Structure formats: C-alpha cells, structure tokens
Amino acid sequence: RKGQDLTGLRVVVSAGGTREPLDPVRYLGNRSSGKQGYALAQAAADRGADVTLVSSSSLPVPAGVTLVPVETALELQAAVTDAVRGADVVVMAAAVADFRPAAYADHKIKKSHEAAADGSADESAPVVTLVRNPDILAGLVQARGSATTPVIVGFAAETGDGEASVLEHGRAKLARKDCDLLVVNEVGVGVTFGQDDNTVHILERGTDHVTDIGPATKLEVAHAVWDAVTDLL
Numbered sequence: 001r002k003g004q005d006l007t008g009l010r011v012v013v014s015a016g017g018t019r020e021p022l023d024p025v026r027y028l029g030n031r032s033s034g035k036q037g038y039a040l041a042q043a044a045a046d047r048g049a050d051v052t053l054v055s056s057s058s059l060p061v062p063a064g065v066t067l068v069p070v071e072t073a074l075e076l077q078a079a080v081t082d083a084v085r086g087a088d089v090v091v092m093a094a095a096v097a098d099f100r101p102a103a104y105a106d107h108k109i110k111k112s113h114e115a116a117a118d119g120s121a122d123e124s125a126p127v128v129t130l131v132r133n134p135d136i137l138a139g140l141v142q143a144r145g146s147a148t149t150p151v152i153v154g155f156a157a158e159t160g161d162g163e164a165s166v167l168e169h170g171r172a173k174l175a176r177k178d179c180d181l182l183v184v185n186e187v188g189v190g191v192t193f194g195q196d197d198n199t200v201h202i203l204e205r206g207t208d209h210v211t212d213i214g215p216a217t218k219l220e221v222a223h224a225v226w227d228a229v230t231d232l233l
C-alpha cells in the first residue's frame with residue numbers, strides 16, 4: 001500500500017478549532033492545534049490525492065494542498081459544503097465549536113466606568129448567551145443520503161475515564177453520527193492537543209472491527225486513516 005494509491009481521488013479535510021467571535025478582538029476557541037488534520041492532508045497529498053484543506057489553523061500548508069482558510073463554524077460549514085461537491089472522501093478532523101455567541105458586538109465590549117445611581121462603582125459583567133452551531137458532519141451524512149460517496153470520516157475527541165469508556169463513547173458516537181469511519185482519540189490538557197503523538201482507535205460503521213494505532217506520530221495516524229479509507233473504496 002501507500003505509494004501513489006490515492007491518485008485520482010479528490011479529498012477534503014477540515015482541521016483545527018473554530019473561533020467564534022464575541023467582538024472585534026475576542027473569540028471563544030478551543031485547544032485544537034490542527035496538527036492531525038494537517039498530517040491527514042499531507043499524507044493524502046503524498047499518496048497522490050487532490051487535497052482541499054479547510055482550516056482555521058495557521059500551520060504551514062503542506063506542499064500540493066489547497067487551503068481554504070476559515071474562522072467560524074458557519075464559515076467552515078460553507079467551505080466544506082462547497083469543497084465536498086464531487087469529492088470522493090471528506091475527513092472532518094476540525095474541532096468545530098458546538099456553540100457560538102448569539103450576538104456579535106461591532107465594537108469592543110468595555111467595562112462600564114459609570115457610577116451607579118447610588119454613587120458606587122459599576123462592577124457588572126456582561127452575560128454571554130450562546131446558540132448551537134450546526135453539526136457539519138451530521139449534515140454531510142444527511143446530504144449524502146443513500147449515495148455511497150463521498151466516504152465520510154469523523155473524529156471523536158473523548159476525555160478518558162479509561163480506554164474502555166473512551167471506546168464505548170466512540171461506538172455510541174459512531175451510531176449517532178452514522179459516518180463510515182470514526183477515529184477516536186483521547187484528549188485533555190497536554191494529551192493529544194498540540195502534541196506530535198497520538199493514540200487512536202479507528203471504528204468502522206456496521207462492524208465490531210477496531211484498528212488501534214499508536215502511540216504514533218500524527219503522520220503515521222494519518223496514513224492509517226487513509227489505509228482504512230482505501231479499504232472502503
């Protein structure tokens with residue numbers, strides 16, 4: 001395997017965490033570095049695929065990969081929806097924010113310097129209301145309907161209470177999301193996010209089959225994901 005085995009395939013990879021703006025200078029974000037998604041893009045390009053990378057991360061773009069830069073979940077959704085037309089495979093490695101601020105303030109949100117009516121300082125703080133972002137992966141599965149392409153791969157970042165429960169969470173998530181493959185990994189501060197190594201379990205829909213990878217570099221994990229994808233094609 002490997003060599004140029006993905007030649008002729010059009011693949012879309014999303015990577016990194018989204019940033020959901022509160023005002024022109026602040027956003028809600030997460031700890032995803034984008035490294036696993038970039039490794040997936042690089043591995044696919046090295047194996048001959050035509051790769052579109054939809055990303056909010058500022059890592060160097062691998063040679064031969066087309067970057068579509070995005071910031072928010074809604075931008076990522078629009079870019080992926082566009083890129084996936086005619087694609088053979090889509091891998092959702094992005095850490096999409098589940099919620100975004102309901103309102104965007106055109107100007108920087110400031111502390112109040114006004115004295116209250118009784119003369120005391122105003123120590124009030126704003127309340128941020130959140131709304132749900134769309135589940136982009138679920139939307140891709142729904143839009144595909146009964147067609148067999150694109151092959152749809154999801155990621156599940158699970159915080160561990162032991163490996164068994166990480167896998168159980170993964171199985172339940174695969175059943176819910178109904179994508180073809182789910183790559184389950186364990187995350188937390190200093191674990192996976194921002195690191196160069198990763199330990200993952202690749203689950204396949206409709207089977208009990210689990211492929212355990214790692215600890216391995218994110219590039220090795222990426223190749224294992226493409227190996228699993230080629231088995232489905």
Ligand code: C5P
Nearest residue numbers: 092093094096134135136137154155156
């Ligand atoms: O449910 P959870 O967020 O753990 O699912 C993770 C998978 O779903 C990843 O593949 C991620 O890219 C995708 N996702 C998405 N849209 C969201 C949240 C997650 O596509 N709003």
